[in-house]
Amino acid sequence: xxxxxxxxxxxxxxxxxxxxxxxxxxxxxxxxxxxxxxxxxxxxxxxxxxxxxxxxxxxxxxxxxxxxxxxxxxxxxxxxxxxxxxxxxxxxxxxxxxxxxxxxxxxxxxxxxxxxxxxxxxxxxxxxxxxxxxxxxxxxxxxxxxxxxxxxxxxxxxxxxxxxxxxxxxxxxxxxxxxxxxxxxxxxxxxxxxxxxxxxxxxxxxxxxxxxxxxxxxxxxxxxxxxxxxxxxxxxxxxxxxxxxxxxxxxx
Numbered sequence: 001x002x003x004x005x006x007x008x009x010x011x012x013x014x015x016x017x018x019x020x021x022x023x024x025x026x027x028x029x030x031x032x033x034x035x036x037x038x039x040x041x042x043x044x045x046x047x048x049x050x051x052x053x054x055x056x057x058x059x060x061x062x063x064x065x066x067x068x069x070x071x072x073x074x075x076x077x078x079x080x081x082x083x084x085x086x087x088x089x090x091x092x093x094x095x096x097x098x099x100x101x102x103x104x105x106x107x108x109x110x111x112x113x114x115x116x117x118x119x120x121x122x123x124x125x126x127x128x129x130x131x132x133x134x135x136x137x138x139x140x141x142x143x144x145x146x147x148x149x150x151x152x153x154x155x156x157x158x159x160x161x162x163x164x165x166x167x168x169x170x171x172x173x174x175x176x177x178x179x180x181x182x183x184x185x186x187x188x189x190x191x192x193x194x195x196x197x198x199x200x201x202x203x204x205x206x207x208x209x210x211x212x213x214x215x216x217x218x219x220x221x222x223x224x225x226x227x228x229x230x231x232x233x234x235x236x237x238x239x240x241x242x243x244x245x246x247x248x249x250x251x252x
Contacts, residue, residue, distance in 0.1 A: 001178045007130040009153035009184060010249035012039035014160075016240050017058045018049030018084070019218050021226075024243025026061055030054045032080035033162055033189055033219040036062070037151065039248075040130055042070040045095070046149050047162050048084030055084030056091075058242060066092035071128060073098040075162025076139075076146040077107050089114035098127055100136045102145045121147065124178055134174055139165035148188075150175055153248075156184030156213065163189040163220050169206050176210070185214045185251065187240070193222030200225045204232045214251050216240045 016023065018034035032050030036043060049055040059066070066088055072095050074082050085097070085107070093114040099107060101120035111118045119127070124135035132150040139146055146165050151158040159175055161168065168190045172183065186207075192200055207215065216238035217229050230237040238246065 001124060001126065001132065005129045006152045006154050007040045009155035009158075012037065012151070012153065012158070012248040014038075014187065014246040014248070015062050015064070016218075016242055016244040016246075017045075017062060017064070018047075018055050019240065019242045021218055021241035022243075023239075023241030027058050027243030028054050029242045031219075032083060034058075034081075034084065035160065035187075036064060036069065037149075037160075040151075042128055042131075043068055044071040044073060044131060044149070045069045045088075046073050046160055047075055047081040048072070048088055050080035050083040052084045052087035056087050059088075061243070067094070069095050071096050071098065071131070073127075073133065073147070073149050074103070074107065075148065076100075076144065076165065077103050078163065081162045082107055082110075086110045086113070089116050098133060100145050100147055102136060102143075132178075134171065134178070137166035137170065137174065141165065148175075150179070152179070152181065153184060155248075156182040158184055158248075159186045159188075161186070161188030161190070164191045168192075169203055172207065172210060172212075183210060183212045185216070185238075185248070186212055187216040187218070187238070187246075189219035190217045190221040190225065192217075192225035193220055195222070195225065197224065197228070200228050204228060208232060212236070214238055216246070
């Protein structure tokens with residue numbers, strides 16, 4: 001796959017709006033995930049956390065106005081990733097909402113209620129400029145499908161996951177199959193909180209062999225796994241939580 005454009009990596013900033021890991025004073029942590037990608041020609045919101053009040057409060061705290069967000073991607077249907085969607089669309093419904101066509105009517109109903117533009121995906125596709133969906137990926141839960149966000153930059157690919165229910169290794173490997181670019185950064189929930197240390201070690205070894213420049217596990221990754229990633233990736237590990245702002249130009 002090829003992007004119609006590559007964004008300059010050093011222009012990108014990733015703002016962590018919602019995470020159960022605290023980072024910055026004044027931002028309330030809660031179970032779930034949401035981040036905003038700024039620096040491309042459109043601003044994209046990835047997931048909307050679990051609690052709508054906390055999500056909207058953290059959004060305000062980050063000095064983000066809903067009307068400045070032009071695109072939304074929801075990784076999967078679970079409440080801790082789509083919980084703030086209705087509250088957001090109630091304030092501003094002009095953003096395109098990118099979901100999977102297998103999402104349940106409950107999620108689609110929220111989008112339709114506020115007459116927002118809903119874009120449904122199944123296959124990997126360039127949704128705009130440097131932004132791609134990896135397409136639907138099956139999980140070990142019947143009927144649950146998930147997508148990840150891929151951003152094409154001049155320094156390599158950024159992968160952002162919600163929970164990585166399909167498996168973080170499978171997501172990375174599918175990205176490698178789709179693109180002929182190195183991976184600059186992998187960020188998001190890795191769904192390893194219930195995994196054994198041996199399982200986590202095996203995943204870390206595989207990802208280290210991928211020569212990923214930077215990695216930032218959060219949300220459902222689990223504290224044990226986060227510590228193990230930090231110990232293994234050392235200066236390639238990026239600590240994140242609610243309120244963190246990542247300037248990609250600082251990842252050198």
